Amino acid sequence: QKEVEQNSGPLSVPEGAIASLNCTYSDRVSQSFFWYRQYSGKSPELIMSIYSNGDKEDGRFTAQLNKASQYVSLLIRDSQPSDSATYLCAVNMFSGGYNKLIFGAGTRLAVHP
Amino acid sequence: DTAVSQTPKYLVTQMGNDKSIKCEQNLGHDTMYWYKQDSKKFLKIMFSYNNKELIINETVPNRFSPKSPDKAHLNLHINSLELGDSAVYFCASSPSGSYNEQFFGPGTRLTVL
Numbered sequence: 001q002k003e004v005e006q007n008s009g010p011l012s013v014p015e016g017a018i019a020s021l022n023c024t025y026s027d028r029v030s031q032s033f034f035w036y037r038q039y040s041g042k043s044p045e046l047i048m049s050i051y052s053n054g055d056k057e058d059g060r061f062t063a064q065l066n067k068a069s070q071y072v073s074l075l076i077r078d079s080q081p082s083d084s085a086t087y088l089c090a091v092n093m094f095s096g097g098y099n100k101l102i103f104g105a106g107t108r109l110a111v112h113p
Numbered sequence: 114d115t116a117v118s119q120t121p122k123y124l125v126t127q128m129g130n131d132k133s134i135k136c137e138q139n140l141g142h143d144t145m146y147w148y149k150q151d152s153k154k155f156l157k158i159m160f161s162y163n164n165k166e167l168i169i170n171e172t173v174p175n176r177f178s179p180k181s182p183d184k185a186h187l188n189l190h191i192n193s194l195e196l197g198d199s200a201v202y203f204c205a206s207s208p209s210g211s212y213n214e215q216f217f218g219p220g221t222r223l224t225v226l
Contacts, residue, residue, distance in 0.1 A: 110134055
């Protein structure tokens with residue numbers, strides 16, 4: 001089982017719809033979770049972090065965390081063509097005495113007008 | 114501008130050459146990282162330094178040698194470059210603490226011919 005799993009997509013949604021991106025992880029004791037957005041040819045940009053069970057909202061973005069199910073998701077409301085990018089889920093895991101981020105392979109989102 | 118910066122942005126070289134990539138952050142962070150993103154866009158940690166001390170050294174060929182002259186700089190030297198080293202290399206930094214929120218530089222696209 002991969003440590004952090006995401007559906008590679010592409011996830012295609014119409015402009016104005018809600019895009020739902022999902023991520024599962026293997027380490028039960030992980031405590032911090034991140035969503036990064038990566039446009040083609042650019043670097044990953046941190047857009048959301050979540051540390052507690054439940055929802056965290058920031059503008060059009062909502063991150064949801066369920067530690068019991070080892071599941072984290074990102075909802076993008078009122079999707080825009082500019083949201084088209086690859087979204088990387090990252091989970092902080094404690095290994096060898098240190099924290100390190102383990103990334104999923106990313107979900108490609110395409111928002112069409 | 115407060116940021117993580119890398120040079121060069123592009124690096125094209127022949128097999129067998131030695132090359133270096135430089136990274137600097139002015140965010141005041143204590144920890145810096147090198148990541149490799151391959152052609153399948155999978156982002157994998159290579160090394161991490163905390164206050165100039167190497168703390169993470171993933172399974173990376175010893176042709177790769179990181180160096181941190183101070184906590185704001187982390188360089189990556191690669192000896193005897195191979196075709197398989199072609200990838201995008203990202204530097205990142207994070208503040209102290211357990212959450213491990215990381216911020217990425219713009220990346221260096223290395224092409225080995």
